[in-house]
Amino acid sequence: MTRIKTYIFLFTILFTTRLQAQNKYVIAQKGDGIIKLLQRNNLSPSKYRTAFIEINKNQIGKNDQLYAGVKYKLPDVKTNKEETKVKTTDKSKYPVRKYKIFGSTYDTIHITNNQLKSCVFYLVSGHGGPDPGAIEMIDNKMITEDEYAYDVTLRLGRELIRHGARVYIITRDNKDGVRDEKFLENNYSERCYPNKKIPLNQKKRLRQRTNIVNKLYKQNKKYKYQRLLVLHVDAFHPTKSIDLYFYHHKRSKTGRQLANNMKEVIRRKYDQYQPHRGYNGTVTYRDLHMISMTDPPTVFIELGNIKNSRDQQRLMQPNNRQLLAEWMTQGIIKDKLSKQR
Structure with a gap:
């Protein structure tokens, strides 16, 4: 005993x-x-x-x-088979880089692997400069499409760089950087890459962006994997909650495949974190200027309905904005790996 x-x-x-x-x-x-x-x-x-x-x-x-x-x-570190393709590698083998565009808190990026090496991404957040895009009032505070689309775009850019990608932030604001506030103050200081004033006229504004993307695309022609990602926030009736949905060019098999890979990863993530919720995001083609007038394969992404209270949480909570960026990156990595098979 x-x-x-x-x-x-x-x-x-x-x-x-x-x-x-x-x-x-x-x-x-x-x-x-x-x-x-x-x-x-x-x-x-x-x-x-x-x-x-x-x-x-x-x-x-x-x-x-x-x-x-x-x-x-801190949670126990466990191996997740779904995540093994994007796991972090030995940091000592990869450089640490600094980018002022991401702001003082997030300007340092540790490159964790080379899964997106030799890949080039052009990131365009909707509206900006003199045009704030869709607007909504919450608690007597104004929230605008351009600020939230831009913050997700910056976070997406950081994630892509972490995996070895070359990234161009086309709509850019040297003052903001990545922000962790719930209410993102609206301003009109966005510029077009590299530092051009954004026109008020919509046609001129879109033409300015497509011209610079196409110019950079030609300069980077040695890179086979080049993609344009355009991020917007939609505005519908307040009762209409929407999931992320994706547009591509009607004749672009490459753009459609990327959109489907991104959608599939996000659908799985929703199933994982919100079981039984379901996911209703779609992939369709649409004849939009940023899709039809640009040379790289393009995916146009609507992040949510700015007027719906449920979608507002997806946009306004910084944790959720970060998750969107990480999940979209995993979808991109899935797409890139499929090209290597």
Whole structure:
């Protein structure tokens, strides 16, 4: 009996020690959000955000707010077969780069792998400059399409660069950078790459963007995988909630394939994080200027309905904007890997 008690005691010590070794605690710093804290500790927000919230739910404030000086538990690192294709590699083998366009908090990017090496992406967020796009009022504050589309675009650019891609931010704002606020203040300081004033006239504005994209496309003709991604936010009746939907050129098999790969990854993510919700995003062709007048294969993405309260959470919560960027990147990687088979 004494020997059995000894074994149980030893097992308890070993088991407890193993759990303690798995569970790492970190102290939140001023300005930390869940995404920033996870990234600083080399954990993918898209993979570990839900687990982090669950194990720390009693210490997280409204809208997933973290409190500076509070100790938080990090989730156990587990292998996820679905994520193995985009897993992080040894950072010592890859460079660290800085880009002012992403702002002082996010300007440093650790290249984690070369899965998108020799790939070129042109990222255009809708409207900008003198045109804010769709507008809605919430709590006597104005939210605008161009600011939220731009923030997701910047986050998408960072994710693509992390995987070795060459990225051109066509609609750009040297003042904003990536922002973690819920309400993104509207301004009119966006420019067109490299630093051109954006015209008020819509036709001139679209022609300006297509011209620079086509010029860069020709300059980068040695790269076989070049893609244009255009991000917008739609505006419908407030009762209409929409999922991300994708447009491509009618005759572009390449654009359609990329759109389908992005949609499929996002559909799986919704099934994973919101079971039984369903996903109604679509992939269709449409004759839009940014699709029909540009040379690279193009995917035009609508991120949500700015007037719908449910879609507003997708756009306004910084954690959700980051997840959109990560999921779209995984869809792009899926598309790129399919080209190599």
